[in-house]
Amino acid sequence: MKLHRSSTASYLLIAILVIAAILRLNHINQPLSDAFSWRQSDTAIMADNFYRGNWNIFYPGVSWNGPEPNYQGMEFQTVTYISALLYVIVGQHDWVGRSVAVAFSVWGIFALYQLVRRVWDEKRAIASAVVMTFLPGTIFIDRSFLPDPVMVSLVVTSFWLLSAYLQTERLHYLFLASVIAAWGFSTKLPGLIVGIPMLYTIFTILGYRRRLQPKKLVTLSIAALVTLALVIAYYLLWARHISLTYPPYHIAASGNWVWDAGLGQWLSHKYFLLDLTRIFQGWLWTSPVIALVLLGLLFPPPRNERDLEYMPDQPLVELLPKAPWLFHWWLLAGLIFYIIGDQELIHNPWNFHVINPAAAAIAGHALVALASLIARFVNSYAPIALIFVFLLSMFVPGQKGLSYMYYPYADAGYKMGLALRQKTQPSDLVVTIADAIGEPIAIYYSQRRGWIFPPAGIKEPWNQLPGNDSKSIQLFEKLRAEGATWFGFVNKHKKELRQNLPKFMEYIERICKLEQESSDFVIYRIIRPVEFVKPRKSLL
Numbered sequence: 001m002k003l004h005r006s007s008t009a010s011y012l013l014i015a016i017l018v019i020a021a022i023l024r025l026n027h028i029n030q031p032l033s034d035a036f037s038w039r040q041s042d043t044a045i046m047a048d049n050f051y052r053g054n055w056n057i058f059y060p061g062v063s064w065n066g067p068e069p070n071y072q073g074m075e076f077q078t079v080t081y082i083s084a085l086l087y088v089i090v091g092q093h094d095w096v097g098r099s100v101a102v103a104f105s106v107w108g109i110f111a112l113y114q115l116v117r118r119v120w121d122e123k124r125a126i127a128s129a130v131v132m133t134f135l136p137g138t139i140f141i142d143r144s145f146l147p148d149p150v151m152v153s154l155v156v157t158s159f160w161l162l163s164a165y166l167q168t169e170r171l172h173y174l175f176l177a178s179v180i181a182a183w184g185f186s187t188k189l190p191g192l193i194v195g196i197p198m199l200y201t202i203f204t205i206l207g208y209r210r211r212l213q214p215k216k217l218v219t220l221s222i223a224a225l226v227t228l229a230l231v232i233a234y235y236l237l238w239a240r241h242i243s244l245t246y247p248p249y250h251i252a253a254s255g256n257w258v259w260d261a262g263l264g265q266w267l268s269h270k271y272f273l274l275d276l277t278r279i280f281q282g283w284l285w286t287s288p289v290i291a292l293v294l295l296g297l298l299f300p301p302p303r304n305e306r307d308l309e310y311m312p313d314q315p316l317v318e319l320l321p322k323a324p325w326l327f328h329w330w331l332l333a334g335l336i337f338y339i340i341g342d343q344e345l346i347h348n349p350w351n352f353h354v355i356n357p358a359a360a361a362i363a364g365h366a367l368v369a370l371a372s373l374i375a376r377f378v379n380s381y382a383p384i385a386l387i388f389v390f391l392l393s394m395f396v397p398g399q400k401g402l403s404y405m406y407y408p409y410a411d412a413g414y415k416m417g418l419a420l421r422q423k424t425q426p427s428d429l430v431v432t433i434a435d436a437i438g439e440p441i442a443i444y445y446s447q448r449r450g451w452i453f454p455p456a457g458i459k460e461p462w463n464q465l466p467g468n469d470s471k472s473i474q475l476f477e478k479l480r481a482e483g484a485t486w487f488g489f490v491n492k493h494k495k496e497l498r499q500n501l502p503k504f505m506e507y508i509e510r511i512c513k514l515e516q517e518s519s520d521f522v523i524y525r526i527i528r529p530v531e532f533v534k535p536r537k538s539l540l
Helices: 007-024 037-051 078-090 094-119 122-134 136-141 148-168 171-187 189-208 214-245 263-268 270-284 287-298 326-347 349-375 381-406 411-423 441-446 469-481 491-500 502-511
Strands: 307-310 317-320 429-433 449-452 484-490 512-517 521-526
Touching: 007 094, 007 122, 037 078, 037 094, 037 441, 078 094, 078 148, 078 171, 094 122, 094 148, 094 349, 122 136, 122 349, 122 381, 136 270, 136 349, 136 381, 148 171, 148 189, 148 349, 171 189, 171 214, 189 214, 189 326, 189 349, 263 270, 270 287, 270 326, 270 349, 270 381, 287 349, 287 381, 326 349, 349 381, 411 429, 411 441, 411 484, 411 512, 411 521, 429 441, 441 449, 449 484, 469 484, 469 502, 484 491, 491 502, 491 521, 502 512
Parallel strands: 429 449, 429 484
Antiparallel strands: 307 317, 484 521, 512 521
């Protein structure tokens, strides 16, 4: 069953998708040193471990916790596994993982267009695709080596297919929606929040058509249960098993939820509202988009009217019901997500990407409503001028905000990793302190295994240096005994190390030999304990 679409709309959609791809290919060759360097380098390490021999997708491994296989309880490795497969064909390059994200994101814009077209109308579908294309946060996140662009693309596709099933009752739509939803939710768990607007859509469309028969609800319930069973099996059974079985005994997104820190602590931080404002105004949406989303919330959504749909296999016309408040429910689900996980969202803002489709749809609705309002009083070119002015007002400050996101904050760690790759042998184990304490970017670019410092798996936080000299020496001596042969740190932390951990630095200079010092980093070769014992020369 196929909705009518003019050739003009088709050409316009193609142009939108081409522009979306061009914007997201900006800085595609940039090393993984931008504002999301930590998460991207961790993602890249898992792809690297697949590529170098561990092809079991259910065992995502990291290289920053010693020489042995170190598997993590992570999300389903869609983006990393596809990237590793592409490495075999084109070689290992930073643009590969970014390109996988871009490809999924462009498809996601197409899927959003199809979803909005089914639940609202053609004009708002085009407007939503335009806003999603130019939304600053989506441009940056969609070209990052992260699972989020893939997850958002998959859940939007699933939602589109679910809507198609509800409107046509064709079971193959429901089957595809269920499979793709399970894939998307497993690729990144926050995608589950779309379950709330999905429930609204189910009851709205079926209720509007007066088809809330038990048989239909049973079919949908079975599909939902199978989908959730697959996701639960992956996360609660498999990913949790991996995190409890293998060091560093880590499961994704742990420790940043309201039940971990306690509501009182979050309230004392005023629910991180200042940080939230900085993220949304600075680069994720920017003020023009925020204003348009708020305006879209004030305009009532398109009424639940029915559009004509052509059925090529039947000589009749069927009427399609709509889901006018779908994207409002989506934003409400995002608000619930923030209430229980604001610390996770603030610390890892790429997680906000799951609400961007809803924001784009509501902003697109506001654009259409404003254009229609203006068209009543002035000439026909005024609405076009309005859209152009809005896109300009969104694009210019958005690009300014993104310039701070593209900035190579982890450049010193990236360069140190390259230097370690040149100086070391493949079997050597390295210890690194990158621009952000605990960040694995230097280990990734060294193409070696080793440890971040302080090492993972200890009770103290990984993202700050140990609090005293004795603890630092104890941790480092343990790594030395386990075979660490190289130690590098970026100059950003040189002053901090010498002032706060002077005895530790004296210890480093005693047991290590300085091999390279630059304006960005320092690299030492660690002298193994056996090297201190010099055998006596024979007198014979």
